[in-house]
Amino acid sequence: MNILSLDTSTESCSAALLYQGEIFERISMTQRSHSDLILGLIDALFIESRATIAEIDVVAVGRGPGSFAGVRIGVGVTQGIAFARDIPVITISSLTAIAQGTIAESHANYISVAIDARMGEIYGANFQVVDGLAILLDKEQVCLPKKFKFIKRQEWLGVGTGWAKYKSTLTNNFAGQLKEVNAYCFPKASSIIELAHNEVKMGKLLSAEQALPVYLRNNVARKKGEG
Amino acid sequence: MRVLGIESSCDETGIAIYDTEKYLLVHRLYSQIELHSEYGGVVPELASRDHIQKILPLINQVLNQAQLTCLEIDAVAYTAGPGLAGALLVGASIGRSLAWALNIPSIAIHHMEGHLLSPLLEVNPPKFPFISLLISGGHTLLVEVLGIGRYTLLGESMDDAVGEVFDKIAKILGLNYPGGQLLANLAEKGRPNKYKFPRPMTNRPGLNFSFSGLKTFAMNTWRSCGQTEQDRADIALAFQTAAIETLVIKCRRALKQTKLHTLVVAGGVSANKALRTKLYSIPDIDIHYPRLSFCSDNGAMIAFAGAMRKVNSGGEMNLGFYVRPYWPINDLSPP
Numbered sequence: 001m002n003i004l005s006l007d008t009s010t011e012s013c014s015a016a017l018l019y020q021g022e023i024f025e026r027i028s029m030t031q032r033s034h035s036d037l038i039l040g041l042i043d044a045l046f047i048e049s050r051a052t053i054a055e056i057d058v059v060a061v062g063r064g065p066g067s068f069a070g071v072r073i074g075v076g077v078t079q080g081i082a083f084a085r086d087i088p089v090i091t092i093s094s095l096t097a098i099a100q101g102t103i104a105e106s107h108a109n110y111i112s113v114a115i116d117a118r119m120g121e122i123y124g125a126n127f128q129v130v131d132g133l134a135i136l137l138d139k140e141q142v143c144l145p146k147k148f149k150f151i152k153r154q155e156w157l158g159v160g161t162g163w164a165k166y167k168s169t170l171t172n173n174f175a176g177q178l179k180e181v182n183a184y185c186f187p188k189a190s191s192i193i194e195l196a197h198n199e200v201k202m203g204k205l206l207s208a209e210q211a212l213p214v215y216l217r218n219n220v221a222r223k224k225g226e227g
Numbered sequence: 228m229r230v231l232g233i234e235s236s237c238d239e240t241g242i243a244i245y246d247t248e249k250y251l252l253v254h255r256l257y258s259q260i261e262l263h264s265e266y267g268g269v270v271p272e273l274a275s276r277d278h279i280q281k282i283l284p285l286i287n288q289v290l291n292q293a294q295l296t297c298l299e300i301d302a303v304a305y306t307a308g309p310g311l312a313g314a315l316l317v318g319a320s321i322g323r324s325l326a327w328a329l330n331i332p333s334i335a336i337h338h339m340e341g342h343l344l345s346p347l348l349e350v351n352p353p354k355f356p357f358i359s360l361l362i363s364g365g366h367t368l369l370v371e372v373l374g375i376g377r378y379t380l381l382g383e384s385m386d387d388a389v390g391e392v393f394d395k396i397a398k399i400l401g402l403n404y405p406g407g408q409l410l411a412n413l414a415e416k417g418r419p420n421k422y423k424f425p426r427p428m429t430n431r432p433g434l435n436f437s438f439s440g441l442k443t444f445a446m447n448t449w450r451s452c453g454q455t456e457q458d459r460a461d462i463a464l465a466f467q468t469a470a471i472e473t474l475v476i477k478c479r480r481a482l483k484q485t486k487l488h489t490l491v492v493a494g495g496v497s498a499n500k501a502l503r504t505k506l507y508s509i510p511d512i513d514i515h516y517p518r519l520s521f522c523s524d525n526g527a528m529i530a531f532a533g534a535m536r537k538v539n540s541g542g543e544m545n546l547g548f549y550v551r552p553y554w555p556i557n558d559l560s561p562p
Binding site: 035036037039040043053068069072073075076077078079080081083084085208209212213215220221222223224 | 266267270272273276279280282283284287297313316317319321323325326329330546547548549550
């Protein structure tokens with residue numbers, strides 16, 4: 001199984017390739033240049049691995065939440081590649097990808113992910129590690145930091161940019177249950193490959209046009225008469 | 228050579244395939260008007276969210292209808308600007324990556340070049356050089372066109388686009404969004420010379436436009452009248468007559484100044500019947516329009532512009548893709 005993956009949902013822009021059992025990855029930090037970078041990162045993976053696009057079986061993508069435009073760049077590029085090559089897509093939560101990316105180093109069992117959602121809110125979700133995979137315990141949410149709480153008395157690892165921006169509120173929410181905080185964590189395409197592998201096994205393959213963003217924040221405009 | 232065109236600059240998703248041997252093969256359009264009408268105007272974020280759901284299904288339909296697979300496409304053209312940044316980015320992401328994965332070139336197209344060339348899709352197309360009047364909800368441009376990519380901007384609106392003012396005055400008169408077309412229909416019931424609106428910037432030389440003053444004039448006229456159904460129609464007619472006469476005066480000036488005899492009119496407002504009638508009164512010129520369905524945004528004009536540019540160049544193989552929400556048309560160069 002050869003998998004191409006990418007994520008452009010946050011200030012990290014990354015692409016990875018699982019080719020003949022080996023993982024190749026490129027990561028670039030950027031605020032607004034995802035569209036300028038992402039295909040170049042992907043192209044570099046093919047040059048480095050000597051794989052060809054025809055050998056790819058699945059494209060996996062971080063489908064959000066995150067920056068609206070960033071999420072659409074990743075999903076749009078994925079749609080284009082999958083449609084062109086007539087191959088299926090796996091969509092992975094960017095929050096799950098963040099959690100997954102911290103497992104190897106931290107050996108944490110419980111991971112709470114919170115990233116800055118602007119407008120005074122965070123995108124957050126809580127995970128348990130089972131057999132080396134981050135499994136969602138509750139549901140992904142967009143909420144005020146003060147409403148984001150742990151859901152089990154455990155030793156939690158807090159990760160994501162939300163933990164830096166709302167440090168005091170979140171550590172307060174997790175008082176007595178927090179082992180460590182590592183705010184500087186972003187979704188990585190290689191983590192998406194680890195998660196996608198399992199999703200493929202479970203048969204959660206989508207067609208290119210079924211691969212769509214998940215924004216979480218859906219009240220983006222007021223209708224006439226709504227003040 | 229077959230070019231797939233993707234248009235997603237505002238609130239319509241347009242997809243088409245143009246074949247340089249067989250001309251336009253197929254085109255499909257999905258309009259988001261209903262989605263935005265509840266908000267009284269286009270909501271950029273909602274437009275972007277809709278485009279990413281519609282582009283691939285439309286590409287699929289277009290390929291099926293043309294009985295082609297995407298492996299039989301030779302280039303992908305997508306609108307790279309001007310327009311809503313987020314909406315453009317969706318078409319660019321899909322278009323550029325589709326081309327990359329198929330190992331074919333992609334071409335970033337200027338939306339207004341698409342409109343400008345759209346009459347060339349018709350039988351009996353205009354021949355270069357010509358004057359182009361591009362009028363829509365986002366633009367009012369007078370351009371001297373010597374060939375593909377050889378454009379000189381002669382005049383543009385200093386404030387609101389003419390189509391925008393149609394919509395805004397419709398709103399003042401209490402018509403539903405987007406009211407430009409409704410306003411034009413209503414004007415047919417208006418009594419001539421009941422009100423006299425100014426013809427902005429016509430009593431001094433130059434080819435620029437200014438339409439926003441007409442909004443204030445309409446507002447004041449509406450407030451100080453009886454606000455009956457007939458008043459509404461009378462104001463609609465008075466405004467439309469003023470806007471059209473202004474456009475026609477500038478077209479005549481542009482033709483005279485450049486000594487050209489061919490006029491091309493495109494963009495959403497070019498569908499306006501009263502405008503067309505008035506333009507036919509200009510003596511000794513050829514006038515060309517796109518077919519009515521191609522007056523507003525569509526994928527066919529993007530596929531066509533892509534084909535015209537691709538024939539003369541390699542298309543872009545840069546891996547990065549960019550959108551330009553503001554992109555002056557005279558920045559373009561020949562392919």
